[in-house]
Amino acid sequence: xxxxxxxxxxxxxxxxxxxxxxxxxxxxxxxxxxxxxxxxxxxxxxxxxxxxxxxxxxxxxxxxxxxxxxxxxxxxxxxxxxxxxxxxxxxxxxxxxxxxxxxxxxxxxxxxxxxxxxxxxxxxxxxxx
Numbered sequence: 001x002x003x004x005x006x007x008x009x010x011x012x013x014x015x016x017x018x019x020x021x022x023x024x025x026x027x028x029x030x031x032x033x034x035x036x037x038x039x040x041x042x043x044x045x046x047x048x049x050x051x052x053x054x055x056x057x058x059x060x061x062x063x064x065x066x067x068x069x070x071x072x073x074x075x076x077x078x079x080x081x082x083x084x085x086x087x088x089x090x091x092x093x094x095x096x097x098x099x100x101x102x103x104x105x106x107x108x109x110x111x112x113x114x115x116x117x118x119x120x121x122x123x124x125x126x127x128x129x
Contacts, residue, residue: 020064020077027084031057035091038098043114047102051095058088 034053041047061084068078105111 020067020073020081023064024077024080024084027057027060031084031088031091035094038091038095041098042102042105043111047095047098051092051099054088054091054095058085058092061085061088 030053034050034057037046037050038054039050041050061081064073064081065085067073068081073081
């Protein structure tokens with residue numbers, strides 16, 4: 001990192017654009033994990049962390065649009081990042097839907113019945129009474 005800063009202030013050309021593939025892979029993994037948290041959030045209260053992570057992925061791809069327009073990413077990387085941005089936007093819609101369903105379920109006795117039934121089932125499976 002310091003060599004890049006030194007090259008910048010010395011007036012030398014930078015080493016070149018950093019590869020986008022590690023960043024794309026990390027964002028894809030994070031988005032997949034966030035979607036799982038969103039869906040599991042209905043019974044397990046993980047919708048909000050999933051929504052925050054999904055929003056973070058969407059905002060991270062937003063900053064990459066400037067790199068795509070500047071031409072620092074290859075055409076394939078740019079297309080992959082734009083596709084990831086579309087997936088993140090769809091995942092944000094999923095977050096809103098899951099949060100709305102969770103709000104509706106909170107107004108009923110769903111969670112009391114669900115976790116009560118689950119605890120009874122676990123007691124029967126484990127043989128404890």
